[in-house]
Amino acid sequence: MRSLHILLISSVVGLGTGCSRPLPEAGSIDAQLYVQYCSGSGCHTPIPPGQSTVAMWNLQYERMLTTMREARRALPSSDEEKRILAYLHRNAEGSR
Numbered sequence: 001m002r003s004l005h006i007l008l009i010s011s012v013v014g015l016g017t018g019c020s021r022p023l024p025e026a027g028s029i030d031a032q033l034y035v036q037y038c039s040g041s042g043c044h045t046p047i048p049p050g051q052s053t054v055a056m057w058n059l060q061y062e063r064m065l066t067t068m069r070e071a072r073r074a075l076p077s078s079d080e081e082k083r084i085l086a087y088l089h090r091n092a093e094g095s096r
Helices: 002-018 029-039 054-070 078-090
Strands: none
Touching: 029 054, 029 078, 054 078
C-alpha cells in the first residue's frame, strides 16, 4: 500500500511539473483544439502530449469522449477529432 501511495504522489508531482512547460505547436489550430476540448469546458489542464505514447493517447481520447458524453458536453466534430488526434500522435512520447 505504501508503494502505491509513493507511485501516486510521484505521478502527480510529475504531471504538475510537466504542465508548466508550453505545449508543442502552441499557436497551431490543432493545439488550440486540444486545449479547447481539454480545458475550455473546465475539465482539466491540458496534458503535454509527450507524456504519453500514441497507443495511450488513443485510449485516453476514447475515455475523454465517454466523459464528455456523460457530462453532456459538446463533442469535437469529425474534422476536429482528426486534428486533435494527429496533434497528439505527432507530439507523443517516442514519435520524434
